[in-house]
Amino acid sequence: MSLSDRLQSILNELRSALPDVRGALISSADGMLIAQNVSSGDSNRMAAMVATSLGLGKRMCESFGAGNLSETSVSGDAGQVFIYGAGSKGVLAVINPAGGNIGLLHLECRAAARRVAEVLG
Amino acid sequence: MPHPPIKIVVSGPVGAGKTTFTRTMSTTEVVSTDEVATERIGKVSTTVALDFGSLAVGEQEIMLFGTPGQERFDYMWSVLCEGATGLLLLVAASRPGSFLKARHILEFITSQVAIPYVIGVTHLDAPRHWEIDEIADYFQVPPEHLVALDARSRGDGARALFRLLERCLPEGPTSGQLTALLQT
């Protein structure tokens, strides 16, 4: 399987494990879209934004003495975006409607982020 | 009475020297958000969120906010321009292919917030580069809106900032402030 097929299948499995999720994408740390499973919106733009958020989060962790960043999130009244570091090169983002089982979501997404990190090497 | 801090936005295309400028000029610890570049852009890393630094010129505190240069991060331009007093637009004289992007950034930012700007021309030491006058013609701005600098040089950076402050402050910066800038 090619690298992008492997990443795509991680996203597809994540979507089947979390049926409420509205979309998921993987981007490089510098904001280039690598793989996506997003039904609406401009995924290239989302990939850039996710990298901005993670990049800023990393520096916040340093400045606030919080160690290495593992994840960050953004919440609105109609949904949430969870952003996970995937090794030093990648970022995994998942868009979830408001509410839902966040514990399960984190469990699945953290595991997926580890697999993404392995694939990206 | 101390003046309120002045917010300067440093923008321009990839590789112009925005991050370098902020690191050169800031006297406080710089917040940089560079990540390894996936594409070949002539350098290892690229800014994904912002650069932040600050310096004092006499009593006047100046805050520097650098933007990313890649167009996919264009939403950061308006985020960082909010409440800004002036814009330093950096352009690499050795990368004429980026001038159109620079013009686009300049038009975008000045249409969002009508702030004074100075175009800082870097990489004038490159073997092949455009001259300042040619760049002024290209941007269709008077040559006094342009200033030559090497983003790695503190003296150059201070002069560029001074030129911008001349355009931002109603009474203009004082010669004491230039001396202070050069001494920091």
Ligand SMILES: Nc1nc2c(ncn2[C@@H]2O[C@H](COP(=O)(O)OP(=O)(O)OP(=O)(O)O)[C@@H](O)[C@H]2O)c(=O)[nH]1
């Ligand atoms: N030779 C030369 N090098 C310069 C000059 N000004 C800046 N540089 C170098 O050019 C490079 C500029 O890189 P950055 O400061 O990362 O550029 P940037 O504008 O922040 O780029 P992005 O964040 O990717 O948009 C650095 O390697 C600087 O050392 C100059 O006048 N002459």
Ligand SMILES: [Mg+2]
């Ligand atoms: Mg930069």
